[in-house]
Amino acid sequence: MWNPSTQASHPLSASTGMNSTCVVNISSLHILNTYFTPLPSRNITEHLGRKMEGRSPPLRDDRCFKNPYPKEIKDDKSQVLDEEQKALSAKYKGKLEENIKLLVDRWETNIHKGQSKPDTCVYTGTSGYSILYLRLYHQYQEESYLNKAGDLIKQDLRSLKGRRVAFVAGDSGILALGAWYFNKIGRADKCEKCVNELLKIRQRIVAVDEYKEDEVLYGRAGYLFSLLFLLQKEVRTDLVTEEVVRDVVKAILASGQQTAQKERSRSPLMYYWHDKAYVGAAHGFIGILFMLLQAREHLEEKELQEVVRGAVDYVCNLQQSSGNLPSSLNNTSDRLVHWCHGAPGAVFLFAKAYQVFKDAKYLQHAKKAGDCVWDRGLLQKGYGLCHGSSGNGYALLYLYQVTGEVVYLYRAAQFGRWCQEYGTHGCRQPDRPYSLFEGLAGNIHFLIDLLQPDEAKFPAFVV
Ligand SMILES: [Zn+2]
Secondary structure, three states: OOOOOOOOOOHHHHOOOOOOOOEOOHHHHHHOOOOOOOOOOOOOOOEOOOOOOOOOOOEOOOOEEOOOOOOOHHHOOOOOEEOOOOEEOHHHHHHHHHHHHHHHHHHHHHHOOOOOOOOOOOOOOHHHHHHHHHHHHHHHOOHHHHHHHHHHHHHHHOOOOOOOOOOOOOHHHHHHHHHHHHHHOOOHHHHHHHHHHHHHHHHHHOOOOOOOOOOOOOOHHHHHHHHHHHHHOOOOOOOOOHHHHHHHHHHHHHHHHHHHHHHOOOOOOOOOEOOEOEOOOOOOHHHHHHHHHHOHHHOOHHHHHHHHHHHHHHHHOOOOOOOOOOOEOOEOOOOOOOOOOOHHHHHHHHHHHHHHHOOHHHHHHHHHHHHHHHHHOOEOOOOOOOOOHHHHHHHHHHHHHHHOOHHHHHHHHHHHHHHHOOOOOOOOOOOOOOOOOOOHHHHHHHHHHHHOOOOOOOOOOOO
């Protein structure tokens, strides 16, 4: 089992066994359009996994870089924002567009070389690639992107594993993407087949005593996302009925209540994954509760106000003085500032709780977590969504969407500057460097979303 206090990478990536010290593709680094002084020239033998002496940005600690950007808008001279318009400046957007194109070229060049080990999951595999292609299609309306997504989806549908159930790391993600794609191209028969296959999975997971996983990456909450995804995209809503969604919601609640009662917990809900009560978005409370709040239309008022709210309050009390959250109830150290473990995931939960319960205390918790992300969110681990700088940028963007306060758009855009300089900071190389959750695909998805900050959505997590 993965222990965040001792291991360098995530369980999915750890299992791929790929070499983490690949040689940097230097040629593409120089052409990236930067905002500051030109990038320092690099020796061709430098590795991404090695600290670049005297050249890297200063480190804050062993996990993150010192944030080099001014915290407040008024201190910034780079014109990231057009303050009158309360939007990104034309200069910023122009460079962002240019850099997205360069990074997409680099991404496509490398994914066409293929993976050393077949992987179809959203987290590190080809269905994650298809999500980026769908986002590119949505942004640029180029048919070729839709076709590329479709080719990958059709290929992935032929390789369903019949094991995992969640959107990010299981069959339901591939099936939900398939249903959406076939609906889009007018293949009603294939769309229906995907939806029916997806709904069959429900029978395996609604029995609380037989199926034990509740978290986002592998469990029921991740399956619930697949249902909410289809409803949000308006794909066969006649099949994804209220009864279907309620079954899953009730199972998540019953599972959490059963464990909480057994342990006489102060929280009305308690969840374990591999014998550990994780707190973060990927494996713990934060992800599960955030998904339940996104499904609030399918919860009874008592469930929402007494059970879910009580559990959110329990998580609020875990927040540390720095604004961060511990990785599990047994590991209260203040170390990881990742979407998967720590403050970035908590920003989503607390900000959503503010929207749902209209109580300013949740907003205070969200802002405190957001300040922690700003201070410690430019990570040595790289640029990915799960435990990288783009995922942390999404937390700041979400805070902007919920509060409407332009300072958070400004801060997300500064993280965007960092992410546009992909591969130049001496970060570690992830095992799957072009994937959605660990690598360049997630980084590009974040940058494209910055072009339309009001519409931005952390993929496979925000409905
Ligand atoms: Zn992670």
